[in-house]
Amino acid sequence: MERVLITGAKGMLGLDVIDVFRETYEVYGRDIDDFDITRDKETMDAIIRIRPNIVIHAAAYTDVDGSETHLELANSVNGGGTKNVASACRELGSKMVYISTDYVFDGTKSGAYSEEDPTCPINAYGRSKLEGERWVRTLVDQFIIVRTAWLFGRGGNNFVKTILKLAREKGALSVVNDQVGSPTYAVDLGRAIYVLVEKGCKGIYHITNGETCSWYEYTQEILAMSGLGNISVHPISSDQLNRAAKRPRNSVLDRGKFERETGYRMRSWREALMDYLKREGKT
């Protein structure tokens, strides 16, 4: 049985990726309390002990606004930490799957972003994740870079949980209406990563759930599906929110390459959201 190491195992994506791979692989889930990816020797030693055939690298510093002020931390985890994981993959000849982000783009394109579109991050988090991509491409022969966006899942905090909490506390919400993307269920992304690995795919892939929306439209759907359609939601602009990190206006990723090469179709985010809310007992 092939051995798969998943970093960031206790994170939102890691939890669901473990479940998907557990069925047919010997899975090793590891997080910062096992080894800190910013420490090169610790990381190399830990990965060599496991001798994985495949490493799914989901560990990251994911605080987008925090990355503006904790620039060194973001770079050392997302850039340097990824270099350390990639170096171990190179040493062992392991395949590596790196989870990247729509934030490598500036969001000014009018259509969906393809894998060939030039990257141009507009915030510190995006720059640090792009640095991680560069290390993976430089150090690992058999790599897959999966760019995804707007994740929700049972682990950790996510937008859906935040909206439901605020709706109960406040009764009325203001949500940005000028950023567009595709919400993506961690379970569905986990299955898509499994398909990529099983099919022996290599290179960069864009993977999200199907169809697009703004955060405002997403919020309306979350509330309606949760029986909270009576809560009023006001559309606002990103400028009104005034957050530390700029966000791309357009985060829509083109899944065409993934779907053509694997024959696997990602369902719509609405279908996935309904599934998630049912599992969480929120409908």
Ligand SMILES: NC(=O)c1ccc[n+]([C@@H]2O[C@H](COP(=O)([O-])OP(=O)(O)OC[C@H]3O[C@@H](n4cnc5c(N)ncnc54)[C@H](OP(=O)(O)O)[C@@H]3O)[C@@H](O)[C@H]2O)c1
């Ligand atoms: N969430 C999204 O919307 C989104 C969108 C696009 C791409 N992504 C990418 O998808 C991947 C998974 O995201 P996620 O939302 O599941 O993230 P998450 O919930 O924040 O999980 C990341 C995990 O990595 C761990 N970690 C942080 N620093 C570490 C270090 N130095 N050494 C070892 N482990 C460390 C974290 O531990 P602590 O919690 O203890 O810090 C956490 O368990 C990330 O690569 C992220 O960049 C996420």
